[in-house]
Amino acid sequence: MSDIVLDVQGLRVEFPTRKGILTAVDDISLQIRRGEILGMVGESGAGKSMTGMAILGLLEPPGRISGGSIHLSGDRIDTLDDRAMQAIRGRRIGAIFQDPLTSLNPLFRVGDQLVETIRLHTDLDKSQARTRAKDLMREVGIPAVEERIDNYPHQFSGGMRQRIVIALALCAEPELIVADEPTTALDVSIQAQITALLKRLCRERGTAVMLVTHDMGVIAETADRVAVMYAGRLAEVGAVEDVVRRPKHPYTTGLMGSIPSLRKDVEELQMIPGSMPRLNAIPPGCAFNPRCDHAGPRCRRDVPRITEGDATGAACWLEQTGTVEEGAIA
Amino acid sequence: MNIRPNAILEVDALERRFDVSAPWLNRMIERKPRRTLRAVDGVDFVIQRGQTLALVGESGCGKSTIAKLVTGLHPPSGGKIRFHGDRDRLQMIFQDPFASLNPRWRVGRIIAEPLRTLRPDTPEDTVSARVDELLRTVGLAPADGLKFPHEFSGGQRQRISIARALAGEPEFLVCDEPTSALDVSVQAQVLNLMKRLQKEMELTYLFISHDLSVVRHMADVIAVMYLGRIVEIQPTMDLFANPLHPYTRLLLDTIPDLDAPKRDRSPMGGEVPSPVSPPSGCSFHPRCPLVFDRCKQERPERRAEVHDRRVACFAAEAGA
Numbered sequence: 001m002s003d004i005v006l007d008v009q010g011l012r013v014e015f016p017t018r019k020g021i022l023t024a025v026d027d028i029s030l031q032i033r034r035g036e037i038l039g040m041v042g043e044s045g046a047g048k049s050m051t052g053m054a055i056l057g058l059l060e061p062p063g064r065i066s067g068g069s070i071h072l073s074g075d076r077i078d079t080l081d082d083r084a085m086q087a088i089r090g091r092r093i094g095a096i097f098q099d100p101l102t103s104l105n106p107l108f109r110v111g112d113q114l115v116e117t118i119r120l121h122t123d124l125d126k127s128q129a130r131t132r133a134k135d136l137m138r139e140v141g142i143p144a145v146e147e148r149i150d151n152y153p154h155q156f157s158g159g160m161r162q163r164i165v166i167a168l169a170l171c172a173e174p175e176l177i178v179a180d181e182p183t184t185a186l187d188v189s190i191q192a193q194i195t196a197l198l199k200r201l202c203r204e205r206g207t208a209v210m211l212v213t214h215d216m217g218v219i220a221e222t223a224d225r226v227a228v229m230y231a232g233r234l235a236e237v238g239a240v241e242d243v244v245r246r247p248k249h250p251y252t253t254g255l256m257g258s259i260p261s262l263r264k265d266v267e268e269l270q271m272i273p274g275s276m277p278r279l280n281a282i283p284p285g286c287a288f289n290p291r292c293d294h295a296g297p298r299c300r301r302d303v304p305r306i307t308e309g310d311a312t313g314a315a316c317w318l319e320q321t322g323t324v325e326e327g328a329i330a
Numbered sequence: 331m332n333i334r335p336n337a338i339l340e341v342d343a344l345e346r347r348f349d350v351s352a353p354w355l356n357r358m359i360e361r362k363p364r365r366t367l368r369a370v371d372g373v374d375f376v377i378q379r380g381q382t383l384a385l386v387g388e389s390g391c392g393k394s395t396i397a398k399l400v401t402g403l404h405p406p407s408g409g410k411i412r413f414h415g416d417r418d419r420l421q422m423i424f425q426d427p428f429a430s431l432n433p434r435w436r437v438g439r440i441i442a443e444p445l446r447t448l449r450p451d452t453p454e455d456t457v458s459a460r461v462d463e464l465l466r467t468v469g470l471a472p473a474d475g476l477k478f479p480h481e482f483s484g485g486q487r488q489r490i491s492i493a494r495a496l497a498g499e500p501e502f503l504v505c506d507e508p509t510s511a512l513d514v515s516v517q518a519q520v521l522n523l524m525k526r527l528q529k530e531m532e533l534t535y536l537f538i539s540h541d542l543s544v545v546r547h548m549a550d551v552i553a554v555m556y557l558g559r560i561v562e563i564q565p566t567m568d569l570f571a572n573p574l575h576p577y578t579r580l581l582l583d584t585i586p587d588l589d590a591p592k593r594d595r596s597p598m599g600g601e602v603p604s605p606v607s608p609p610s611g612c613s614f615h616p617r618c619p620l621v622f623d624r625c626k627q628e629r630p631e632r633r634a635e636v637h638d639r640r641v642a643c644f645a646a647e648a649g650a
Contacts, residue, residue: 043513044484157601187388188540190601192584199594214513217543217586221593244591256588258518260547262570263589268525269518269547275483 002074003034005175005208006055010068011078013047013054013232015279017062022279024050024063026232027305032176032208037199039223039240040212043276047232052178052212054078056095057085073175091121094169094207098181100161103168104153110137110164111149114171121172136167140197159190166197173205180212195222216259220244225312228252231277231287233303238312249314251288286317296324338415338502338534339377339400345408346370346395350606367606369395371558372409374632377551379501382528382535384549384566386542386581388602391555393538397422397506400536415502418448421495425507427487431479437490438475441465444498464493468523485516492523496531504536509544521547542585546570554578557605557613560632562641574641576618612643620645 013025025047032038040048053059055070057080070078072092077085089095097103105113114133118124124132130149137145140163153161162182169177179198183191199222202209211223219226219240226243228236228251236249247253257270274291277283286304289295296317304315317324351357351364370392377383385393398404400411401422413420421444424430431440441461445452452460462472468489479487488508495503508524509517521544527533539545545552546566553563554575562575573579587593600617603609609616615625624644632640641647 043515159601187602188542189388189580189584192586192595195586196595215586216514217588220588220591221586224592241591244588255515258515259588260518260521260543261589262543262546262585262587266547268522271518271522272515275485275516 004031005034005036005073006030006032006210007071008051008055008068009071011051011054011065011070012067013050013059013063014066015063019280023282024232024279025054027068028227028229028234029068029306030227030234030237032210034175034208035202035206036225037202037209037211037223039219039226040210040229041214041216041219041226042229042235043214045231045276045279046229048212048214048229049180050232051229052180052210055176055210056089056093056178057082058089058095090117090174091172092174092176094172094174094177096162096165096169096177096179096182098184100158100165100185101153103165104161106153109150109152110156114149114164114167117168117171132171133167136170137164139170139201140164140167141193142167157190158186159193162186162190162194163197166194166201170201170205170207174207176208176210177202178210178212181214182211183218184213184215191218192221198222216244216255228255231282232279233287234306234315235288236314236316237306242312247314248319249288249316250292250294250318252314254291286315294318294324297326298324301326336379337376338379338413339536340374340412340414341376341396341400341409342374342412343409344370344373344396344399344406344411346392346399346404347407365606368558368608369605370399370406373555373558373560374409375553375560375563377534377536379534380528380532381550382537382548383551383553384537384539384545385553385555385560386539386545387555388540390557390602390605392558392605393540393555394506397504397536397538401504413502419499419501420504421498421500421502422504422506423488423491423495423508425510427484427491427511428479430491431487431494433479435478436475437465437477437479437482440479440490441475441493441497444494448498460497464496467496467527468493469519483516484512485519488512488516488520489523492520492527496527500533502534502536504538506538507540508537510539510541517544524548542581554581557602557608559613559642561614561643563632564639564641568639574639574646575614575643576620576645577614580617618645 009029011025011028015022015024028051042048054065065078069076111133115129118129118132134145142148142163183194195218223240226240227234230251236252247256254272272291283290285301286299289299298317304317306313306315346369348367348369350367352362387393399406438461441464442457445457461475465472465474470489509520537548549566552566552569553560556577562578573582611627612625612630615621630642630644632642
């Protein structure tokens with residue numbers, strides 16, 4: 001069997017509204033292999049969370065998948081009904097969300113929540129499940145497990161709560177974990193602990209991880225590969241060190257330049273003029289062309305794409321064909 | 331070294347306590363004692379005119395409380411704040427550009443409010459000319475004054491907040507996490523604007539942030555806070571080149587570094603303890619790798635080493 005855990009091809013997510021159909025995710029193709037962390041990065045509204053939600057089958061109606069396919073270890077999952085998808089969520093795909101307080105039920109002890117989840121997805125009996133819950137809590141680095149297992153969520157700090165959520169996601173040993181801004185609500189020193197934990201678990205268990213975040217620093221630190229999203233489309237995909245150090249897409253270049261450095265001194269940060277277009281006002285051609293210094297006639301007419309799921313590169317005519325002129329042929 | 335003719339703000343032994351006791355009845359029935367939270371616990375610093383001092387630290391360290399004390403939104407429980415300037419020329423920029431603008435007011439009215447309040451005898455046509463000018467200063471168009479806040483993006487709203495703060499011709503701005511709610515590319519626009527304005531108008535900033543890379547870009551002097559106290563204060567470049575306090579080192583060690591992707595590290599354990607019951611002695615001692623007995627009993631004071639460079643740590647004093 002191939003080691004491709006998640007295979008997304010040409011995914012489109014649409015929201016029909018009174019004013020017309022909004023395309024939140026527009027022709028996204030990507031793959032994640034066993035033990036690999038793929039970072040999905042982009043600014044608010046770029047469609048990164050929407051992609052994660054589509055994979056989890058948790059799109060809020062009227063949002064819907066309107067094209068493309070999602071395969072999990074060879075099984076197509078985007079066509080499954082809600083009930084079948086519910087069986088996959090938790091068992092084969094784990095989810096970690098931003099706010100650990102809303103992912104846990106405040107009325108139940110964390111141990112009971114873990115035991116319930118473990119028993120739902122495995123054949124273990126109650127005491128076996130409890131033992132397994134303790135093992136999981138130890139694995140995610142919770143001290144004094146024997147006492148803590150009977151605590152309620154509010155008795156844990158933010159960082160510890162996020163560890164519990166990670167333990168919950170691991171209950172059924174899923175093939176894939178979708179982590180949506182898992183460290184955004186946490187302070188930097190705790191954030192470092194959580195990303196280190198995710199990295200270790202991914203490495204030890206061979207779980208594939210889709211790490212969705214707006215924080216380029218977290219991506220640089222944690223991910224193996226990065227997919228940069230802009231206005232619902234992929235702008236650039238590549239190995240993390242390439243995208244961070246030698247970005248190819250003008251948007252990624254601007255994004256990297258706009259982050260204050262910890263080493264270099266600059267009087268003025270690089271700016272990308274303007275802001276990301278709203279979904280109902282995406283310009284024709286490359287969505288980034290109105291903000292791009294290199295934009296030419298072709299950029300205003302044709303949409304550049306990254307087509308292959310395992311491809312690396314930039315969705316940019318200049319990068320792909322060396323020219324932005326009208327008559328250029330790809 | 332105590333003569334600082336150019337100081338605009340001097341904060342001395344500043345304290346702010348909050349009563350977080352259970353309600354009276356519960357205290358009587360459950361015999362719970364009164365509890366106080368020391369949000370700011372003996373803080374002192376000086377800001378020079380035209381400079382930026384940054385307060386940096388994790389959530390709950392008291393940095394936003396200091397912003398509220400300096401602007402007078404909270405009265406201090408102890409200590410002194412001396413502002414050597416015109417109180418009317420002290421303004422504040424808040425973190426959330428969605429909550430800090432009145433959604434029912436047009437942008438022009440929002441920006442004009444400080445003018446109308448502070449200089450009520452300004453003629454109406456001067457006010458509107460000034461609003462147009464302020465909108466242009468922050469990179470918006472005069473026509474935007476007729477719109478409502480919801481018609482703007484987060485970055486544009488923060489520009490409106492800045493324009494409003496500038497309306498009263500301030501000399502001192504307290505900026506509480508002004509870019510934390512913004513995307514990085516928008517953050518860059520706002521930070522550049524703030525730097526440009528500082529130069530043009532000789533503004534002084536008290537800049538509060540949890541983001542060390544932003545602070546490094548903006549500040550002349552950085553004060554690192556932990557549980558209501560300043561543990562270290564140094565000029566920016568010195569702090570990054572030679573952090574003295576173990577907590578500063580932990581912070582610098584844990585921030586992701588874009589110039590070194592895929593770095594493997596073993597983050598230091600532990601978390602910030604509750605400020606209601608802070609640890610004895612140096613409040614950082616349970617997490618400190620350099621801890622020794624004295625740290626658990628005695629509270630280290632920030633010893634003036636050189637001008638603007640102080641650290642509250644026994645180990646650092648001993649040269650560790």
